[in-house]
Amino acid sequence: QKEVEQNSGPLSVPEGAIASLNCTYSDRGSQSFFWYRQYSGKSPELIMFIYSNGDKEDGRFTAQLNKASQYVSLLIRDSQPSDSATYLCAVKGSGYALNFGKGTSLLVTP
């Protein structure tokens, strides 16, 4: 069974702080890694994609990948109340399927 594990939270951070979200995966053959944001009752929307070890930055978001440790993280700088959502880690192997974690609920308090 290919598992993607995330702490369910809620993770509460004050506005302007850095939010750090973590994800581990079990399949060493995983090739690409995604972070999605999902607001309650809505569909997931892609915010970050990473496939090589190291950091990838896009605006206030930084994704970090460590394949040796099978670990992916997402940093959100200058967190805003509008960032309050569930963040889903998704992992893709050689097939077509994305394997999602259960998500971490983030609450940014004003």
Place this chain on the structure above:
Amino acid sequence: EPEVTQTPSHQVTQMGQEVILRCVPISNHLYFYWYRQILGQKVEFLVSFYNNEISEKSEIFDDQFSVERPDGSNFTLKIRSTKLEDSAMYFCASSLRGELSYNSPLHFGNGTRLTVT
């Protein structure tokens, strides 16, 4: 911006009934998918579809489920005899290529909430 559209947004059906969930993928996309999310649970892959055939399916996608692209624009998911545990949000998605990336991301529709009573 083009989007994946799903109808209906909410479907209520009785156990044992057949349901068809409908999706219109983005017009130039070649790969189509169904995912589902039971309330409070993770998003789960059901099936992918390319070139008019299933390219991959999960263990969830058993003989009760089928997919079809009946014409050039629609993509449907049929559940033959619904069970209580089929109650979930069903997301249709499409992508330009099977290799997902920033240039070819997975575009999700807004979902159909299926309630089986």
